[in-house]
Amino acid sequence: MQLTPAMQAFILHWGEMGAKWGTNRSVAQIHALLHIAPEPMTADEICETLNLARSNVSTALKELQGWKLVKASRQLGDRRDHFTSIRDMQDLVDTVIAERREREFLPTIEALRDVLAEAETDNTPAPVRDRMRETLQVMEMFDGWYQEVSRLPRKVQMAAIKLGARIARFLPGSG
Amino acid sequence: MQLTPAMQAFILHWGEMGAKWGTNRSVAQIHALLHIAPEPMTADEICETLNLARSNVSTALKELQGWKLVKASRQLGDRRDHFTSIRDMQDLVDTVIAERREREFLPTIEALRDVLAEAETDNTPAPVRDRMRETLQVMEMFDGWYQEVSRLPRKVQMAAIKLGARIARFLPGSG
DNA sequence: CTGATATTTCTGCCTTTACAGAAATTAGGA
DNA sequence: TCCTAATTTCTGTAAAGGCAGAAATATCAG
Incomplete structure (x- = not known):
């Protein structure tokens, strides 16, 4: 996924906010990304979009799911998880x-x-x-x-x- | 100031809460102490009550004042600051x-x-x-x-x- | 102005947290 | 069953934050 400057700014700011409110930066950034992403994203897509380690993304997604902010879904013929944030x-x-x-x-x-x-x-x-x-x-x-x-x-x-x-x-x- | 077990528990718990909400533990503990203290306290009293370094207390009090949660007041014939938390x-x-x-x-x-x-x-x-x-x-x-x-x-x-x-x-x- | 006390800022150590890469585990297809 | 892809857990390292003590500054009495 290609990030425009505006999208980058949004994600960065959201990440800082998250840090001030008790979550860590990566978790908040991933949440921000999924929040504005029009389509579900796989862990790997998140990785390369935000330049985070795969392992890190995995942990963060698990935490976000624990907070019930993100859900994993599957698509036919694809064994990867696709993640979406709450849309409303x-x-x-x-x-x-x-x-x-x-x-x-x-x-x-x-x-x-x-x-x-x-x-x-x-x-x-x-x-x-x-x-x-x-x-x-x-x-x-x-x-x-x-x-x-x-x-x-x-x-x-x-x-x-x-x-x-x-x-x-x-x-x-x-x- | 002498802390009963209940008071200690209160302060410790408040400190943990603070940590989850973005302030650091000492700041939250000092705030908890002042919150339940019936009388204004000096920095030194806070120090020995909570076993924190004097400098640390100083920084924390400054931050609490920045958040407008704590006020310093003077008493006649005493040049030390006496600190109180918002009472209501x-x-x-x-x-x-x-x-x-x-x-x-x-x-x-x-x-x-x-x-x-x-x-x-x-x-x-x-x-x-x-x-x-x-x-x-x-x-x-x-x-x-x-x-x-x-x-x-x-x-x-x-x-x-x-x-x-x-x-x-x-x-x-x-x- | 001098000395004493109160308070803040500075410095470095230590603990905690964040993260990348490696290894392990799980799941699907042949 | 074996092989491959996807994901999670483990481990060591890097960065950040918290804190005690030292040094510096401010305040007041005489």
Whole structure:
């Protein structure tokens, strides 16, 4: 696959973003490439397009599949895997949020509950316990909100976003 | 400052979280400590509480101040800085979002606009251009929504969250 | 201005992470 | 079964990041 300068810039920038958000650069670059690629690509095509080692691409693709951002598919008469990224931007955002919640947010909430239980018995000062409890409560509040909003049909979500913005315009500022 | 086991667990976990989200471990640990500390702490107190090098603490505090998560204050008759974290959880969340938007999200949108402009002239395939444009549009949509919601008074935001959750409960699932 | 304390910047070591190439494994065709 | 292509796992090396201690700078009291 031939990369135009614009495509290169896109992939490079996406890679930097990824690095700032916890994934490594190659993973993010491969994701960027598949994100804009009109057709599924094989691992080898990705290799030569981005000048990455085959092994590296293999690992990255596995990670992307773990995040459910990329799927492998087969074509008749071809034994290679062909990889595609999620095509819909909304689905992409949803997936990232859902995955991060699952593997980072929920375990943190869980850990906080344990910490709080322990804090009852190890004479942690009361004000500290209170701060911890408040922290947990806010996280639980956000998670409850997320859980319910995520169940809504996509169209309702979009309508709510637009409505939210509209309401905001009519109210006095400062937030 | 004496750390109970619960406090240690809290700080350690917070540190790991931070590492997964792009800050380094020490920065996140210091933030966790200040987050639960009932009183402002000096750099030296932080040092010995967490067993970190003085220099390291200094750098981390500077970074935390850059993120506007921590403030330095002085006390009469004491020439040392005393550091406090944002005390309100909501403010904390707001600040993190606002800062990440400022230094990562907005620059990305900017870069995407440039990429799109370039894509017009360097014969990037039309489907690729379209994907890029869609990507930009979704990001702009979210940003617009954020900008307006963030202007709302805190109480209205909270009411909206609770309302959103309530509506969700009355609508059919899948989303 | 001098001395003492607080704080930041600089330097080098060490750990962690990323990656290319080699070896191993899996799957398909004859 | 054997051979070949595709893919993954293993291993050593290179690069990056984190951090302690040293040196430099700033701040204040006398």
